[in-house]
Amino acid sequence: MVEPLNIALAGLGTVGTGVVRLIETNAELIARRAGRPIRIAAVSARDRTKDRGFDLSRYTWEDDPSVLASREDVDVVVELVGGSDGPALALARKAIAGGKGLVTANKAMIAHHGLELAAAAEEAGVPLKFEAAVAGGIPVIKGLSEGAAANAIERVYGILNGTCNYILSTMEDTGRDFADVLQDAQRLGYAEADPTFDIEGIDAAHKLAILAAIAFGARLRFDAVETMGVSPVKAADIEQARALGYVIRLIGMAEIDRSNGVTGLFQRVRPHLVPFGHPLAHVDGATNAVVAEGNFMGRLLFQGAGAGDGPTASAVVADIIDIARGEKRAAFSMPAGELEAIEPAPTGHRLSRSYIRFTVHDRPGVLAEITAAMRDAGVSIESLIQKGSEEEGGEVIIAAVTHEGPESAVTEAMRILDGSDSLVAPPLVMQIIAD
Incomplete structure (x- = not known):
């Protein structure tokens, strides 16, 4: 009988509960595709009494999430706590040091500490996976690191934040101004009570830094991402853009700049005018889309739901299935020590x-x-x-x-x-x- 892959799940919010429901609902299908069953050995979250829509009693509960990393019956820790530091980072470090695989949807932690975690995972011989950290259910990390692996990527860019895209496309459809639409986005659950990370471009910058590292084989440089959000955009800008043949979208863009004989990494998140004929102009609502341009493959477009319990949980479980199959590729498509330290590119000559x-x-x-x-x-x-x-x-x-x-x-x-x-x-x- 094939032994199951035992996972421990830290964080039972929207995504965490989605992961549990997905594993429970599609257990037989997942086992066939993974080559072995996926078993939830233990869970941890802040509030044990909260009704999450499923029976928690079937799973071992740990009040301290760090305990998950030391359980002998756990092969993989799934971190869905969130935050670049604090309990999430402590759990990630402990899991890897304890010889456990790590799956996370935490884009902030990967953007800030991804190199450290990748090097530690390689040293420990365990997998580190974070497909769900960028663009929710869209398999863009797998697409870049596997499907486009033979290509020199020339540019990667796209709509990386569903909240901002919802706000801008709603302003476009209704003629309403930013503050009014933001309130609606908060009421509908597209924006947090404190929307700063989304509307000021920080969330998109986290994702762009991760994509740039994978696309260009570069060391992560989140601090080098030039960032501006959508809060300055007025309804009048949307109107003028339309009259000129454009829509406004928050775009994260990264490319290698080799002008003047110096190699630099250009990374920018800010609102752009996108012509009606461009594929990104038709990405509406809370959808994400990523364009990658390679020297042999041409232009690829990845598009789909960038957030939500179902799409994000799907990406998390896909990573778990890869681990169950024995897949251990380098987290950033090549060993951490081989990633290039590329200086930020100047922008004045662009x-x-x-x-x-x-x-x-x-x-x-x-x-x-x-x-x-x-x-x-x-x-x-x-x-x-x-x-x-x-x-x-x-x-x-x-x-x-x-x-x-x-x-x-x-x-x-x-x-x-x-x-x-x-x-x-x-x-x-x-x-x-x-x-």
């Missing part, structure tokens, strides 16, 4: 077209001041749209689209205008993705 929104006082001379600053910085303006106010002397929105040019020129124009009493608020700059 060529792009930009959308720039100015909110200004409605008075003579303001437009001339803006165009003079752009001229002096060497920015070529393709189009300029002014949306007037209903009252004389009120606020006016001016939207400019630039011709392709170095980002340093736009930065210089913003420096020239910094502190101008014509500006009601700092300008918003968003790059435009090419078709």
Whole structure:
């Protein structure tokens, strides 16, 4: 009789309960595909009395999650506690040191401590897996590390946060402003009570850093991800983008930059204008999508549910099945010691077209001041749209689209205008993705 793979599960929130339900519901199918049964040996969570929709009495309960890592009847620890440090990291370290495999959906922990954990797992000869940490149920990590393994990845980018995508696509559909739609997202459960990690781009930056490490064989550099969220985007920006043939999406983008004879790693999360004809323009709601471009495979698009109990639990259990089959590939597609330490790439020389929104006082001379600053910085303006106010002397929105040019020129124009009493608020700059 084939011995089961015994797992211990720390964290019984949305994803954890989804994992239990999935293993219980599809137990026979999972066993056939894994080549052996998957058995939940023990569980741990903060509140034992909470009703989670299934009978907890069939599983051994541990009040202290760290105990799971030392149980002799456990082969793999599944960490679904969350947080970059604290109990999650302590459990991960203890599990690996104790010779247990580790499966996690914790993108913050992997983004901050992934190299350490990967090296420790290799030293201990145990698997470390985190498919569910990026894009929920979309198998993008497996796709990059296995399906695209023979390719030199040139660029990886996409919509990595469902909360932001829901907010932006809802603003697009309804014409409502950011704060109003955010409240709806919180009420519907798409956004947390404290949505900072989502709306300021931090969650997407965690995921992008992980993808970049796998795609380019680079050492994790979360601290090098340039990050801006969606909170500055107004309904007027959505309207202007549509008139110009674009939608606005929060895009995480990473690529190797070899200009000027120096190799650097470019990593950025910020709102972009995406042309209607681009596949990412049609990704709505809380959906995630990742585009990978390889030197032989061309463009691949991975798209699907980026969060939720079912999709994320599916990715977690897929990792467990891989371990049951005996799969032990390196966590970042190659040994941790072989990942390159690539310095962050400078961005000033990057060529792009930009959308720039100015909110200004409605008075003579303001437009001339803006165009003079752009001229002096060497920015070529393709189009300029002014949306007037209903009252004389009120606020006016001016939207400019630039011709392709170095980002340093736009930065210089913003420096020239910094502190101008014509500006009601700092300008918003968003790059435009090419078709």
